[in-house]
Amino acid sequence: MIELKIVDLRSDTVTKPSPEMWEMLRSLENSNIGDDVEGEDPTVNELEEKAAKIIGKEASLFVTSGTQGNLVSLLSLTKPGDEILLEELSHIYKNEVGSAARIGGLMVRTYPSLKGIPRFDQLQKLIRDKEDIHEPPTTLFSIENTHNYHGGVIIQPERIKDMRDFSKKNDLKLHLDGARIFNASVGLKVPVTEFTKYVDSVMFCLSKGLSCPVGSIVAGSKDFITNARRYRKMLGGGMRQAGIIASFGLIALEQNWIKRLEEDHKNAKQFAEGIESYDLPIKVHKPETNIVIVELLKNSRIFKIITELGKEGIRSFNISKEKIRFVTHYGIDEDDIQYSIQKIGKVLSNFLSK
């Protein structure tokens, strides 16, 4: 029986560790691990120190997931009853189970944007009057970079500076959901600190483009991290001999897996060009990083299309009723790209040419 070739383009979260990561894990000894809740795990401590340095903040904290990292950040920078500003298609707003409200007791107000960048005159109107006892105070503004639902687009450092200025003017903390901030850095070829220097807190994921199986990092000032450590414990994220999983992150940062993201971006570009070459009623959004959005201009049978793609071995997700998202990552090579272009062309032609 011929096995069906699978090209999994659903997300960069499906990545598996590299041989070097497994090697590092095998070489771990008991002396490399300890009780991290007590701050005694040398591998976690090393990862946190290294991560803080790379991201340009005083301190950092290893957390279980991006979702936990975002929530820990919000809890650390706000009080229950505050109002926070989230972009209307942001991951925190759409996909984190309403935890800001449910757990943080926060009022959430969404703001519209052009690819993650708001209009400040519109945003200003959302800021509450702190003197008015009837209103909850607006205390935090959150941004996402790269922006997932906008197709992995990059918010330029200058725009983040504008956001910092806006936040300062309105006495807001600025949080960056930087699950894929290294994709932004590699995509623009500017140091990651150019993006992070303007924000109070940043979360980035080890478990996406950096190919680690588990974990994210939250970073900011020392005081912020002291607070964040307490909230991580509250959320059940205090892990004991966590060095075992942190070792994957350490190797990703030490061996500069960040640079490898260039390959994902190149593959995404090639993929987009291949799909665009089909004369079909689709719009292929030009990728800036590792995410390609294919928009169906006429067809509403997106779920059927995704199922058919799956039968051909091409895995993908839809992010709306018209848009299919394809993500390149470690484990996807040029052959996979060519193969998937061909299979996707076949399926889309079947559905869209009729």
Ligand SMILES: Cc1ncc(COP(=O)(O)O)c(C=O)c1O
């Ligand atoms: C932009 C963004 N933020 C946060 C997260 C949450 O990360 P995790 O899946 O590790 O909770 C994701 C996950 O896909 C994401 O895309």
